[in-house]
Amino acid sequence: MVALYRLNMGAVKMIRKKMVTIPEEQRERIDFVKCDLCGKTNPSSETDWSTGSFDVKEVEIRMKFGHMYPECGNGEETRYHICPDCFQTKLMPWLKEQGAIETKTDWDF
Numbered sequence: 463m464v465a466l467y468r469l470n471m472g473a474v475k476m477i478r479k480k481m482v483t484i485p486e487e488q489r490e491r492i493d494f495v496k497c498d499l500c501g502k503t504n505p506s507s508e509t510d511w512s513t514g515s516f517d518v519k520e521v522e523i524r525m526k527f528g529h530m531y532p533e534c535g536n537g538e539e540t541r542y543h544i545c546p547d548c549f550q551t552k553l554m555p556w557l558k559e560q561g562a563i564e565t566k567t568d569w570d571f
């Protein structure tokens with residue numbers, strides 16, 4: 463494609479343009495997450511196991527520790543990927559056997 467542009471002084475400057483192929487951008491995204499207990503896969507998220515449009519099924523089990531200073535911080539985070547079924551049928555009963563008492567809160571918006 464050729465375009466002519468008239469500059470302030472009346473001179474004509476020719477700019478030649480061409481089509482170029484810009485390489486596709488690649489980003490890392492979650493392919494799937496497997497439940498650490500039963501192997502069930504979740505295709506979209508580490509914590510959101512919802513299957514329907516209006517479903518809410520989120521499980522997050524993690525421990526984070528280290529040091530946090532005003533200007534920096536470091537540490538380590540440990541996560542388990544547990545599906546809602548295993549959370550209810552395996553983890554909760556085991557925690558109850560250990561003497562843990564769950565905290566339940568209602569939520570709405």
Ligand SMILES: [Zn+2]
Nearest residue numbers: 497500545548
């Ligand atoms: Zn599971």
